[in-house]
Amino acid sequence: MEETLRDLELVMAAHREALAQMRAQQSPRRAAAPVVTSDPRALLMQALTQDIERVSGIEMTGMMTAKLNRVLSSVAPSELEAWVSTLRRLPPTHPEWLSLIEALTVHETFFHRDRAQLELLAKLLPELVADIAGAGRHKLRMWSAGCATGEEAYTLAILALLALRDAGHADDTTDGIVCHRPWSIDVLGTDISRLVLTQAKAAVYSTEGLSSFRDLPPMLQRFFPVMPRTRETGDIEIRGVVPAVRQHVRFEHFNLMSGAPPETGFDVVLCRNVLIYFTAEARFKAQLGLRRALRPGGILLLGPTDSLADADAYDLRWGPGAMAYVLKSTSHG
Structure with a gap:
């Protein structure tokens, strides 16, 4: 029984640590608030973030939205509009979708993790x-x-x-x-x-x-x-x-x-x-x-x-x- 209680204490300690880490991450991962704007590019980016969430399930936090903006920063407004319009007509398995999600996702891992x-x-x-x-x-x-x-x-x-x-x-x-x-x-x-x-x-x-x-x-x-x-x-x-x-x-x-x-x-x-x-x-x-x-x-x-x-x-x-x-x-x- 004493060993069981010790193990339970370790489990709870791990959960407290995980919760603390999650709370610490909440600020940088907070979802980006919708921007009230009439700027066509900004409106297009807002719509694109919603499409990304729908297709991939990735939460487009402020940090992720900033990353998306960096990825597409060199694309001219007219080209961006045409590309997003085309993207919306493609299935989620299309290479265009996959390459975009590839640019946003994190792939850090190692053997015997956790x-x-x-x-x-x-x-x-x-x-x-x-x-x-x-x-x-x-x-x-x-x-x-x-x-x-x-x-x-x-x-x-x-x-x-x-x-x-x-x-x-x-x-x-x-x-x-x-x-x-x-x-x-x-x-x-x-x-x-x-x-x-x-x-x-x-x-x-x-x-x-x-x-x-x-x-x-x-x-x-x-x-x-x-x-x-x-x-x-x-x-x-x-x-x-x-x-x-x-x-x-x-x-x-x-x-x-x-x-x-x-x-x-x-x-x-x-x-x-x-x-x-x-x-x-x-x-x-x-x-x-x-x-x-x-x-x-x-x-x-x-x-x-x-x-x-x-x-x-x-x-x-x-x-x-x-x-x-x-x-x-x-x-x-």
């Missing part, structure tokens, strides 16, 4: 694997929604391999961890940006500066061997994801505002550090899609400042400094 939450997931995976085996299945399916350059998706694959190894369904080899037949792992990474998905599929990352490896536990470095230097990389050290991990991960373009999820029946769904940029309406819509993607008993992990839209649909699982949600069997649909 370690406390991943440690909680690692503790929940043995029960999940046993549940899958008990149902006569042999595939562990995971979705990284808003995967950016792929670090989270590959992290999930590693955690899944370790869980199957510990359960006796995979072996350590010189090439990495190999699943026993008929067991397999399927990790789907999706993002609205086609550019970052290209980087994710390449599965190579620099170790320079604030690199993708800055919070990687030493025991996991074996999954990222140093790549041979080339003329393009010069003196920069590059690490690649081993094939034994890479083969379990695939990437697809997907907009969380699409409504229906890309697939259903996932055992684990992660959507972290994405919804914070969405409007309230978009957050609700996205979370509905996340819930529909999960199978009953599946695990949902959100970002530390994200509020669960449908708490009654989930059972809470918590650990030191982290929380996860398990979809109730009566709440699917």
Whole structure:
């Protein structure tokens, strides 16, 4: 009981810290107030920000609106009007929309991000694997929604391999961890940006500066061997994801505002550090899609400042400094 209370105190402390961070961010992220103006360009930009929110779900705060103005600052008024008019007639999946959203979105991520939450997931995976085996299945399916350059998706694959190894369904080899037949792992990474998905599929990352490896536990470095230097990389050290991990991960373009999820029946769904940029309406819509993607008993992990839209649909699982949600069997649909 004392250990349980200590863990609960850590969870609450993490929530207080997240709330404090969210409050600290409220000032720079405050939604831009509509400007009362007769300036045609300003009116056009106001309409465009509303279109961006509708298409992408991104909340056009004062900071984001300023960024949009910078992106389009060199476009002449007549050209801007013609471009916006054309843009409005295009579907959300058109390259013109995608390139604009690409210019506005943030793609900062790294391996093993939010370690406390991943440690909680690692503790929940043995029960999940046993549940899958008990149902006569042999595939562990995971979705990284808003995967950016792929670090989270590959992290999930590693955690899944370790869980199957510990359960006796995979072996350590010189090439990495190999699943026993008929067991397999399927990790789907999706993002609205086609550019970052290209980087994710390449599965190579620099170790320079604030690199993708800055919070990687030493025991996991074996999954990222140093790549041979080339003329393009010069003196920069590059690490690649081993094939034994890479083969379990695939990437697809997907907009969380699409409504229906890309697939259903996932055992684990992660959507972290994405919804914070969405409007309230978009957050609700996205979370509905996340819930529909999960199978009953599946695990949902959100970002530390994200509020669960449908708490009654989930059972809470918590650990030191982290929380996860398990979809109730009566709440699917």
